[in-house]
Amino acid sequence: MKKDKEMIGVKEIARRANVSIATVDRVIHNRTGVSVKTRRKINELIQELDYQPNILASRLASRKTIHVAILLPAVSDETNFWEAPLRGIRRAEAEIKQYGVVVRPYFFDLNDKESFRQQARAILEQEVHGVLLSPSFVEESSAFIQECKQRALPYVFIDSTIPKQDNLCYIGPHLFQSGYLSAQLLTYGLPNSTDKVLVVNISREVDNFNYPQIEEGFRSFFKETNRANPIVRIDIRQTAYPSVQDELTRALHQHPDVAAWFVTNSRVASVARFLEGKGMADKFLIGYDYLPENIRYLKKGTIDFLICHKPEEQGYRGVMALYQTLVLSAGVEKEYFMPIDIITRSNYAFYRN
Amino acid sequence: MKKDKEMIGVKEIARRANVSIATVDRVIHNRTGVSVKTRRKINELIQELDYQPNILASRLASRKTIHVAILLPAVSDETNFWEAPLRGIRRAEAEIKQYGVVVRPYFFDLNDKESFRQQARAILEQEVHGVLLSPSFVEESSAFIQECKQRALPYVFIDSTIPKQDNLCYIGPHLFQSGYLSAQLLTYGLPNSTDKVLVVNISREVDNFNYPQIEEGFRSFFKETNRANPIVRIDIRQTAYPSVQDELTRALHQHPDVAAWFVTNSRVASVARFLEGKGMADKFLIGYDYLPENIRYLKKGTIDFLICHKPEEQGYRGVMALYQTLVLSAGVEKEYFMPIDIITRSNYAFYRN
DNA sequence: GGAATTTACGGGTACGTACCCGTAAGCCGC
DNA sequence: GCGGCTTACGGGTACGTACCCGTAAATTCC
DSSP states (O other): OOOOOOOOOHHHHHHHHHOOOOHHHHHTTTOOOHHHHHHHHHHHHHHHHHHOOOOHHHHOOOOOOOOOOEEEEHHHHHHHTTTHHHHHHHHHHHGGGTTTTEEEEHHHHEOOHHHHHHHHHHHHHHHOSSSEEEEOHHHHHHHHHHHHTTTTTOOESSSOOOOOOOSSSEEEEEHHHHHHHHHHGGGGGGGTTTTTEEEEEEOSSSSSSSSSHHHHHHHHHHTTTOOOOOOEEEEEOSSSSHHHHHHHHHHHHHHTTTEEEEEETTHHHHHHEEEEHOOOTTTTTEEOOOOHHHHHHHHHHOOOOOEEEEEHHHHHHHHHHHHHTSSSSOOOOOOEOOOOOEEEETGGGGGGO | OOOOOOOOOHHHHHHHHHHHHHHHHHHTTTTTOOOOOHHHHHHHHHHHHHHOOOOHHHHHHHBBOOOEEEEEHHHHOOTTTTTTHHHHHHHHHHHHHGGGGEEEEEEEOOOOHHHHHHHHHHHHHHSEEEEEOOOOHHHHHHHHHHHHHHHTOOEESSSOOSSSSSOOOEEOHHHHHHHHHHHHHHGGGOOOTTTTEEEEESSOOSSSSSHHHHHHHHHHHHHHHTTTOEEEEEEEEEOOOHHHHHHHHHHHHHHHEEOOOOOSSSHHHHHHHHHTTTTTSSSSSEEEEEOHHHHHHHHHHHSEEEEEOHHHHHHHHHHHHHHHHHHHHOOSEEEEOOEEEEEEETTGOOOOO
């Protein structure tokens, strides 16, 4: 019942190099106090024997705690989308707590850039070794990660990204392709090439980096497949339902012949509610995210497809990426695109966020 | 930088119970040599303090190795479906090797029940603490797990199951719902209620437990949504392409008006090849599994949808379920249904098996 | 009632790594 | 040659748990 493969450890390396364990340890951790010759010899042995440190023993012996800060939008009554990443983060935390990793969440208000700045400052005031954030506000995020960079703190983006920022990695959707897929699915609601499409963007913030990618992918599909369907886009900047209703009523008045609706984010339930109210529940409707409200309309058939990018797993993987870097000192993929999942009323019950 | 939360361990419990660490250890591991009174007191303290053993230290101190046996169909030139679960198993193995878990795979030939029996016997001859298997042959599997049960070995089913067998858990698809979803998607290729559907089952073995569930779900959808489309089923027992071609040619001759095709397993590439040969690549075609051959036809548009149940994750989760039981002594879900994923030419690139 | 056995428990070492502390050797200036 | 200082290294303990071994006390046996 003994472990068959006798793993070689620092002790064996020390023996072969005719030095003490402490010296090997110094080499492994790049600490000072080792002659060049000894250091080289030990490094050669490490290479040669393919030494793999025993993480269990390492973490057990180390009395250090690794602090990971999380900076995410707070769950609000407007959207509870961010519950899911937080669940994933909690799951990761439970898994690696044993390894001495502590996760500290900070929340900001999506309607208040100042709250982001405040929380960012609060993070930097504490001892912290890695950061996971959703760079919802580009300006503010840039300022924050600038500071992280100076302190050599690794930071991970989830859900959305800012290009070329030396982030450890991005974990989230490939928005262009996500829009492309939505278009493909929408065509099942567009039997004729003259059927009109309405793209609805409901968002308080004018997002000029992420949203355009979705629309670009969406339109690309029509272009590539030579579909001439007219595509109309409307922007709704007030997210409360009455405003949405107003705007949609106006749009419908202007375009009474819309055959299929595409909502570019998780606010699709509002549109579903609107369509039901107008007795148009049978119109083809696609939107985003596995939220209870959306699932309700999906079950009824008002929403035909939901696209989802596994927000929970984004949170989980985000923390794990930092863990891999900080504890295992292993590399991580620079860009980890989430799958673009299709949810219908027939498979939602088994979906794992 | 010290760990803030001073975890309570055996030492603290021993102190409070006025006994030695060794006695606490005996209680924790249900070993003999502790008086009833002492045992009770220690158990109370464990409850009260919510003692969580330090897995790191536990696995480090234990010189025991846990052996997990894997019993799966071999990858053959007929199908390499089983590569995926094996990848997942390897991934799990790498992750928990540090904890002293060794995974030993055994492969059998899907066309040879005797090979299953042989490998099963081989497993039981070795030291083994848990088994992960695909119960492809019902009779033989039952005999094998009977023996496991007697030895109190936990065993996990993946991909398919046998009901009521005291297995630790089942990790795999909900086949009824999977068939149901396929039907829903297929309707996008059936604009008229008279359009004919061809269900193709290509399999050497007559599967009388798993396959019928798919078809049942498939037909249920049509029934529930009051669709009158004629559904024709053909069974092909010779899986080599020439035979498939013959049978399909015959079927097509008999039913020249088939509008949509549904292949009930991963052999859908054969049907795609056939349809291309007949210049019928535009027919609606749905099948199973993320295999290179299938993806090739998906990209070209010959296959419209692939349904997939994350085979790699099944392998991964299967091993992890045993790990949770054997190492962490934590509970696992009895039935873990995989998501029913929809893959199209627009999202296959980001799919994670 | 004394020997043999069993019961109930404690001491202590090991797992592989991290890191503190001590020290011999080498070097410097004067 | 001596004090002071740096460099290079080893001894040893700790992390929290597992488990071997030893032993006093309790129990059984004849």
